[in-house]
Amino acid sequence: MTAQLNPRGDVAVLVPAAGAGVRLGPGRPKALRFLAGEPLLAHAVRRVAAAPSVHSIVVAAPVAEAAAVAELLAPIAPVTVVVGGATRQESVAAALAAVPAGPEIILVHDAARALTPSTLVESVAAAVRAGDDAVIPVLPVVDTIKEVAADELVLGTVDRSALRAVQTPQGFRRVVLAAAHAAAVDPLTDDAGLVEKQGGSVRCVPGSEYALKITRPFDLALAEHLLLTGAATDTP
Numbered sequence: 001m002t003a004q005l006n007p008r009g010d011v012a013v014l015v016p017a018a019g020a021g022v023r024l025g026p027g028r029p030k031a032l033r034f035l036a037g038e039p040l041l042a043h044a045v046r047r048v049a050a051a052p053s054v055h056s057i058v059v060a061a062p063v064a065e066a067a068a069v070a071e072l073l074a075p076i077a078p079v080t081v082v083v084g085g086a087t088r089q090e091s092v093a094a095a096l097a098a099v100p101a102g103p104e105i106i107l108v109h110d111a112a113r114a115l116t117p118s119t120l121v122e123s124v125a126a127a128v129r130a131g132d133d134a135v136i137p138v139l140p141v142v143d144t145i146k147e148v149a150a151d152e153l154v155l156g157t158v159d160r161s162a163l164r165a166v167q168t169p170q171g172f173r174r175v176v177l178a179a180a181h182a183a184a185v186d187p188l189t190d191d192a193g194l195v196e197k198q199g200g201s202v203r204c205v206p207g208s209e210y211a212l213k214i215t216r217p218f219d220l221a222l223a224e225h226l227l228l229t230g231a232a233t234d235t236p
């Protein structure tokens with residue numbers, strides 16, 4: 001049977017957590033690396049589970065860690081654990097296949113965005129309810145952006161006023177996400193990209209600095225600092 005948090009909720013959250021974390025450097029799969037004494041995945045799931053609209057959570061775990069992940073998360077929230085795939089897209093598809101009947105909104109949320117506030121989960125879900133096929137949290141691009149040639153010579157300066165840095169959770173009407181995955185050919189790193197390919201509408205909503213993706217060692221150090229100084233405690 002599929003685990004449920006809030007039977008009255010209308011949102012299922014898929015948490016792809018099967019990545020290696022190559023850019024973080026050698027070690028355990030990234031979702032299981034420690035941040036302030038707890039694996040990234042534990043932080044991420046606790047925050048998602050605190051969002052009142054969440055009906056169920058499905059985690060895609062590394063194949064060799066599925067049992068350890070189930071044991072880790074059992075005291076935190078009722079979750080369903082599936083085995084992830086070789087790409088993020090495969091991991092999301094595996095999790096999607098395990099979503100129980102009921103929720104008509106699906107959020108896809110990187111385990112690597114461990115400090116994402118539960119309020120962002122709610123605001124993305126609310127935006128999906130308002131009618132778009134897909135909703136993505138974004139931040140404005142803060143750096144000057146250059147286009148360069150293979151030899152690093154600058155070709156020009158890009159107008160960044162229309163550029164956005166994309167985060168998760170990304171939200172979808174269930175039928176839209178299922179159709180986008182069914183039609184997917186080449187793997188993409190984000191699910192909204194699949195919906196775009198199908199001609200669906202994708203709406204941007206304000207993201208959160210705390211939803212940073214822990215990708216490189218600096219990000220892990222920054223997240224640790226945010227937690228230990230209390231800056232990231234607007235969530236449980």
Ligand SMILES: Nc1ccn([C@@H]2O[C@H](COP(=O)(O)OP(=O)(O)OP(=O)(O)O)[C@@H](O)[C@H]2O)c(=O)n1
Binds near residue numbers: 016018020085111
């Ligand atoms: N085969 C994969 C690859 C990625 N992910 C998940 O997708 C999220 C976003 O991926 P990213 O942060 O880019 O993680 P990695 O692929 O692990 O990073 P790297 O490219 O550095 O190995 C992460 O929570 C990661 O665990 C996944 O479930 N299955």
Ligand SMILES: C[C@](O)(CO)[C@H](O)COP(=O)(O)O
Binds near residue numbers: 189
């Ligand atoms: C969905 C995503 O988090 C968008 O930023 C995506 O997983 C990014 O993956 P990337 O491999 O770091 O581009």
